[in-house]
Amino acid sequence: MTDNDNFQNLAQQLIDAGRFIDRQGWVPATSGNFSARLPDGTIAITVSGKHKGHLQLDDIMLIDADAQSLDGKKPSAETHLHTSIYRRFPNAQAVLHPHSPNAILVSKLFEKEIVLAGYELLKAFHGISTHETSMTVPIFANDQDIPRLAQQVEAYMDSHPPILAYIIAGHGLYTWAASVAETLRYLEALDHLFAYELRLQGVKP
Amino acid sequence: MTDNDNFQNLAQQLIDAGRFIDRQGWVPATSGNFSARLPDGTIAITVSGKHKGHLQLDDIMLIDADAQSLDGKKPSAETHLHTSIYRRFPNAQAVLHPHSPNAILVSKLFEKEIVLAGYELLKAFHGISTHETSMTVPIFANDQDIPRLAQQVEAYMDSHPPILAYIIAGHGLYTWAASVAETLRYLEALDHLFAYELRLQGVKP
Amino acid sequence: MTDNDNFQNLAQQLIDAGRFIDRQGWVPATSGNFSARLPDGTIAITVSGKHKGHLQLDDIMLIDADAQSLDGKKPSAETHLHTSIYRRFPNAQAVLHPHSPNAILVSKLFEKEIVLAGYELLKAFHGISTHETSMTVPIFANDQDIPRLAQQVEAYMDSHPPILAYIIAGHGLYTWAASVAETLRYLEALDHLFAYELRLQGVKP
Amino acid sequence: MTDNDNFQNLAQQLIDAGRFIDRQGWVPATSGNFSARLPDGTIAITVSGKHKGHLQLDDIMLIDADAQSLDGKKPSAETHLHTSIYRRFPNAQAVLHPHSPNAILVSKLFEKEIVLAGYELLKAFHGISTHETSMTVPIFANDQDIPRLAQQVEAYMDSHPPILAYIIAGHGLYTWAASVAETLRYLEALDHLFAYELRLQGVKP
Numbered sequence: 001m002t003d004n005d006n007f008q009n010l011a012q013q014l015i016d017a018g019r020f021i022d023r024q025g026w027v028p029a030t031s032g033n034f035s036a037r038l039p040d041g042t043i044a045i046t047v048s049g050k051h052k053g054h055l056q057l058d059d060i061m062l063i064d065a066d067a068q069s070l071d072g073k074k075p076s077a078e079t080h081l082h083t084s085i086y087r088r089f090p091n092a093q094a095v096l097h098p099h100s101p102n103a104i105l106v107s108k109l110f111e112k113e114i115v116l117a118g119y120e121l122l123k124a125f126h127g128i129s130t131h132e133t134s135m136t137v138p139i140f141a142n143d144q145d146i147p148r149l150a151q152q153v154e155a156y157m158d159s160h161p162p163i164l165a166y167i168i169a170g171h172g173l174y175t176w177a178a179s180v181a182e183t184l185r186y187l188e189a190l191d192h193l194f195a196y197e198l199r200l201q202g203v204k205p
Numbered sequence: 206m207t208d209n210d211n212f213q214n215l216a217q218q219l220i221d222a223g224r225f226i227d228r229q230g231w232v233p234a235t236s237g238n239f240s241a242r243l244p245d246g247t248i249a250i251t252v253s254g255k256h257k258g259h260l261q262l263d264d265i266m267l268i269d270a271d272a273q274s275l276d277g278k279k280p281s282a283e284t285h286l287h288t289s290i291y292r293r294f295p296n297a298q299a300v301l302h303p304h305s306p307n308a309i310l311v312s313k314l315f316e317k318e319i320v321l322a323g324y325e326l327l328k329a330f331h332g333i334s335t336h337e338t339s340m341t342v343p344i345f346a347n348d349q350d351i352p353r354l355a356q357q358v359e360a361y362m363d364s365h366p367p368i369l370a371y372i373i374a375g376h377g378l379y380t381w382a383a384s385v386a387e388t389l390r391y392l393e394a395l396d397h398l399f400a401y402e403l404r405l406q407g408v409k410p
Numbered sequence: 411m412t413d414n415d416n417f418q419n420l421a422q423q424l425i426d427a428g429r430f431i432d433r434q435g436w437v438p439a440t441s442g443n444f445s446a447r448l449p450d451g452t453i454a455i456t457v458s459g460k461h462k463g464h465l466q467l468d469d470i471m472l473i474d475a476d477a478q479s480l481d482g483k484k485p486s487a488e489t490h491l492h493t494s495i496y497r498r499f500p501n502a503q504a505v506l507h508p509h510s511p512n513a514i515l516v517s518k519l520f521e522k523e524i525v526l527a528g529y530e531l532l533k534a535f536h537g538i539s540t541h542e543t544s545m546t547v548p549i550f551a552n553d554q555d556i557p558r559l560a561q562q563v564e565a566y567m568d569s570h571p572p573i574l575a576y577i578i579a580g581h582g583l584y585t586w587a588a589s590v591a592e593t594l595r596y597l598e599a600l601d602h603l604f605a606y607e608l609r610l611q612g613v614k615p
Numbered sequence: 616m617t618d619n620d621n622f623q624n625l626a627q628q629l630i631d632a633g634r635f636i637d638r639q640g641w642v643p644a645t646s647g648n649f650s651a652r653l654p655d656g657t658i659a660i661t662v663s664g665k666h667k668g669h670l671q672l673d674d675i676m677l678i679d680a681d682a683q684s685l686d687g688k689k690p691s692a693e694t695h696l697h698t699s700i701y702r703r704f705p706n707a708q709a710v711l712h713p714h715s716p717n718a719i720l721v722s723k724l725f726e727k728e729i730v731l732a733g734y735e736l737l738k739a740f741h742g743i744s745t746h747e748t749s750m751t752v753p754i755f756a757n758d759q760d761i762p763r764l765a766q767q768v769e770a771y772m773d774s775h776p777p778i779l780a781y782i783i784a785g786h787g788l789y790t791w792a793a794s795v796a797e798t799l800r801y802l803e804a805l806d807h808l809f810a811y812e813l814r815l816q817g818v819k820p
Contacts (some may be wrong), residue, residue: 028393029329099326102396105404120757120786121714124644130759131785142325144335170336171325175309185666189645194715198404199720199813233598234534256595304531306602310609347530349540374532375541403609438803439739461800509736511807515814552735554745580746581735607812 010036011060023051026098092176102194104171124189215241216265227258231303306380307399329394421470436508462581502586512604513583534599625651626675637668641713707791717809718788739804
C-alpha cells in the first residue's frame with residue numbers, strides 16, 4: 001500500500017470506530033479523540049472539535065511523531081498524550097480516548113488507581129491468559145496544560161510496570177493496542193470491568 | 206436562501222433532532238418541544254401533541270417573536286418559554302426541551318439548582334475552556350400557567366449571571382445554543398453531567 | 411374498510427407495536443400479549459407462544475367479545491383479561507400487556523398500588539391536564555388461574571375510581587387506550603414514571 | 616438436508632444469535648462461545664478468538680462429540696463444557712455461553728447458587744407452567760483448567776436435580792435448549808430474572 005492508501009485505510013477505521021464508540025454513549029458532544037500509527041511512523045488523528053460519532057475523512061489529519069501537523073490542519077489539544085504513548089510503546093498502533101461515563105465515575109470513587117482482578121474478561125488484554133491475575137489502571141488528575149499532564153503520565157510510567165490504559169479524572173479513558181480493532185476490544189472490556197466494580201460499589205452504570 | 210428555504214431547512218433539522226432525542230429516551234409519549242429561529246426573527250416550532258420521535262414537516266409551524274401563530278396552526282402550550290429565551294439571548298438560534306429522565310430526577314434530589322463542577326465535559330459549553338470551573342443549572346417549580354412560569358424564569362435571569370439551561374421540576378430540561386446541532390451537543394453533555402451527579406448520589410440512570 | 415381490511419390494519423399495528431416494545435426490552439422470551447378491537451366488536455389478539463418482537467400476520471388471530479376463537483387458532487391464556495377490559499371500557503380499542511421490568515420491580519417494592527404524582531408526564535394520559543394530580547396503578551397478585559385473576563381485577567374495578575393500567579405482581583403490566591398508538595404512548599409514559607419512582611427508592615432501571 | 620446443509624443452516628443461526636447477543640452487550644471483546652448439535656451428533660461451534668457480534672461462516676467449525684476438530688480448525692478452549700452438556704442432555708441442541716454482566720454480578724453477590732422464584736417469566740423455561748415454583752442456577756468457581764472445571768460441573772449435576780443453566784463466577788453464563796432460538800429465549804429470560812434480583816439487592820444493571 002502507498003502511504004496514502006495506508007492513511008485512507010486507517011482513517012476509515014477511526015471513522016468506523018467513532019460510530020461504534022458513539023453508539024455506546026462514550027463520546028458525548030465533541031468529546032474524545034482517536035489516532036492510529038502508519039507504517040512510516042506518522043500518525044492519523046482526529047482533528048479538533050468534531051463529534052466523534054459522525055466523522056468524515058476530512059476530519060482525520062496527519063501528524064508526525066512529535067505532534068506537528070503535516071497537512072496544515074489543527075490537531076486535538078490532547079495530541080501530545082497520543083504521541084507520548086506511541087513513543088513509549090513500539091507495539092501501540094492505535095490510541096482511543098473516549099469520555100466513557102464509567103471511567104469518569106471510577107475516577108470519582110477510586111483515588112489513584114483501580115485494580116481489576118479475578119475476571120475472565122481480563123483475558124481480553126494482550127499477555128493475560130488467566131482470571132487469576134490483576135491489572136492496574138492508574139488515575140491521573142485532569143490538567144488543561146497537556147504537556148504538563150503528559151509529563152505526569154510519563155513520570156508514572158517511568159516508575160511502574162507497563163500499563164495498558166489510564167484514566168484522567170473527571171475526563172475520560174486512554175487505551176492503546178496493536179490495531180484499531182484490538183483497541184476497540186480493550187475499550188469494550190474496560191467498560192465492562194469498570195461497570196462491575198462500580199455496580200459492586202453501589203454506583204450503577 | 207428564501208424564507209421558505211430557511212424554514213424547510215430548520216424544520217428538517219428539528220425533525221432529525223427529534224429522532225435522535227427520542228432514541229435517547231428523552232421524549233416519552235408526546236412530551237417535549239423544539240424550536241429554531243429564522244434569520245428574519247420568526248421561529249419554527251413543533252406543533253402541540255405529536256410524538257417528537259416521528260415528526261413530519263407538517264408538524265413544524267411558524268410563529269413570530271411574540272408567540273403568535275403565522276400559519277394558523279396551534280403551537281405548544283410552552284411556546285412562551287421559547288420566545289422568552291430568544292428575546293433574552295440574541296445568539297440563541299435553537300431551543301430544545303426534552304423530558305430527560307435524568308433532568309427530572311435531578312429536580313427531585315437537588316432543591317433550587319444543580320452545580321456541575323470539575324468535569325472535562327463542561328468544555329462542551331460555549332465560553333468554557335477548562336474543567337476548573339462550575340456551571341449552575343437552576344431548577345424551577347413546575348406550573349401549568351406558562352406565562353407565570355415564564356415570569357418566574359425571567360425574574361431569576363434578571364438577578365443571576367447568564368445560564369445555559371434550566372430544569373422545570375418533575376417536567377424536563379430547557380437548553381439553547383447557536384444552532385440546532387450545538388443545542389443537541391448541549392443536551393448530550395447535560396445528560397451525561399446529570400448522570401454523573403445522580404450516580405454519585407446513589408440514584409442510577 | 412371491510413372487516414378483513416380492519417383486521418389486517420390492526421394486526422399490522424400490533425406487529426409494529428411488538429417490534430417497538432421488544433426494542434425497549436419489555437417482552438423477553440415469548441412473554442406479553444397484545445390486542446385491538448375491531449369496529450364490529452371482535453378482537454384481534456396475539457396467538458400463544460410467539461416472540462412479540464418478531465410477530466407475523468399469521469401470529470394474530472380473531473376472537474369474539476367472549477374470548478372464543480373465530481378462526482380456529484389458540485389465543486393466549488390471558489385472553490380473558492383483555493376481553494374483561496374491553497367489556498368495562500367502551501373507549502378502549504387496544505390492550506397492551508408487556509412484561510416491563512420496571513413494572514415487575516414496582517410490584518416487588520410497592521404492596522397494593524403505586525401512586526404517581528406531581529409529574530408533567532401524567533399529562534400523557536387522557537383526561538389529565540396538570541401535573542398537580544395523582545394517578546393510582548393497582549397491583550394484583552399473580553395467578554395462573556386467569557378467570558380467577560380476572561375476577562380479582564373486576565372486583566377491584568367495581569369498587570374504585572376508573573383506572574388506566576394495572577400491574578400483575580412479578581409478571582407485568584396491562585394498559586389500554588383509544589388506539590394502538592395511544593396505548594403505546596401510555597406504555598412509554600408508565601415506564602418512565604415507574605422508573606422515576608424506582609430510582610428514588612434506590613432501585614435502578 | 617445434507618450434512619453440509621445442516622451445518623450451514625446451524626452456523627448461520629449461530630452467527631445471527633451472536634449479532635443479537637452482542638447488541639445486548641453480553642459478549643464484550645472476543646468473549647463467549649456458541650454451539651449447535653447436528654442430527655448426526657457432530658457439533659458446530661465458534662472458533663477461538665473472534666468477536667461474537669461479527670461472526671462469519673468461516674468462524675464456525677465442526678467437532679465431534681468428544682471435542683475433536685473435524686476440519687482442522689481450533690475450537691474454543693471451553694469446548695469441553697459444550698460437549699459435556701450435549702452428552703448429559705439428549706434434548707440439548709444448542710449451547711450459548713455469553714459473558715452477561717448480570718450473570719457475572721450475580722456470581723459476586725450470591726455464593727453457590729441463585730434461586731429464581733415467583734416470577735411469571737419462569738414460564739419461559741421448558742417444563743415450567745406456573746410462577747409458583749423456583750429454579751436454581753448453580754455458580755461454579757472459575758478455572759482456566761477446563762477439563763477440571765467440566766468435572767466440577769459434572770459432579771454437581773450428578774448429585775442434583777436437572778438444571779437449565781449455570782454461571783461460572785466472574786466469567787459468564789452457560790445455558791442450553793432444544794434449538795438456537797429457544798436457547799436465545801432462555802438467555803433473554805435469565806438476564807431479566809438476574810436483573811430483577813440484582814436490582815432488589817441494590818446492584819443495578
